[in-house]
Amino acid sequence: MVEGHAIVSVEGMIAARDGSMPQALMNDADWRIFQAALDRAALVVLGRLGHVRHANPGRRRLVLTTSVAGLAADPADARAHLWNPAHATFYHVLERLGIDAGTVAVTGGTGVFDHFLGIGYDRFLLSRAPAAHIPEGRPCFSGGPPEAVLAGHGLAPVGTRLIDASAGVTLTTWRRAAVAAGRRQMP
Template structure:
């Protein structure tokens, strides 16, 4: 339990290039970074989550009506409902902490899935109980957008206290590692 006083688990999800990038320099996700096996695993995790947390740009690029979402944005002072989607809340972490947000949403247990981008992944770094990292082993994205601002996830996650477990080749050239807090 990474959030004191709750039974909520925080779980990150990312697919990255071999150099640790989640997107090309222009913010787009190149077709070579998409993988069907990873997508199925990712969607199943989001279906099981009580809440999906992501940044504003990801929310705008990948609308997903039907899932409960928490969108990080500076466009609100603290916390308010998205006028365009009743299942989506807009959240400015500078105005209210995640424990208070979960309390307002009535979330006392379950898994919160964090899906990026960089600022969102960075914000939750000290809270992850688990991080599911898929790496496309033969793809480099020079000047791309990093998963974490501090470096490659394989270096950042251990620094945050997570350990690599259950490494599996989920598809040709795609390695998935479960990083867990011991």
């Protein structure tokens, strides 16, 4: 199962223009849910910038980058591999890493989220921080507001819950119809 995770501002931004995470997007309730999901994942997929900025607490990581041809072990992190999607398919990478079951958690940035639209999300957990305003930031998806992009790629909201009443932060789960029916399997 391919599962995306993001918290966005009112404008649908996941970061400031420089790639940093503004304080307005940092929410303890969202962070706990996010970290628990990553702890359960068979593999965490993220971009090079996120990999460099955030230490790996021992999870298996797949880092999208153009600095390698295909798939290569990260010399600085024994639990991480560097992947250039232009030279190896995602399914080839899963096979090489020996991953044939479990959740692949996609954590961004924009280019990573966009890339996995083509692979197909089974589920996307989208948190909204209504007090966060980042008009000139980095979008969740380059193609428009996250809800419109997800709907345009075959996902539908199946539930929204308030995860932090004091900050008004909500978490909406988006699912692909085939997943809800239990038909899509990892190769």
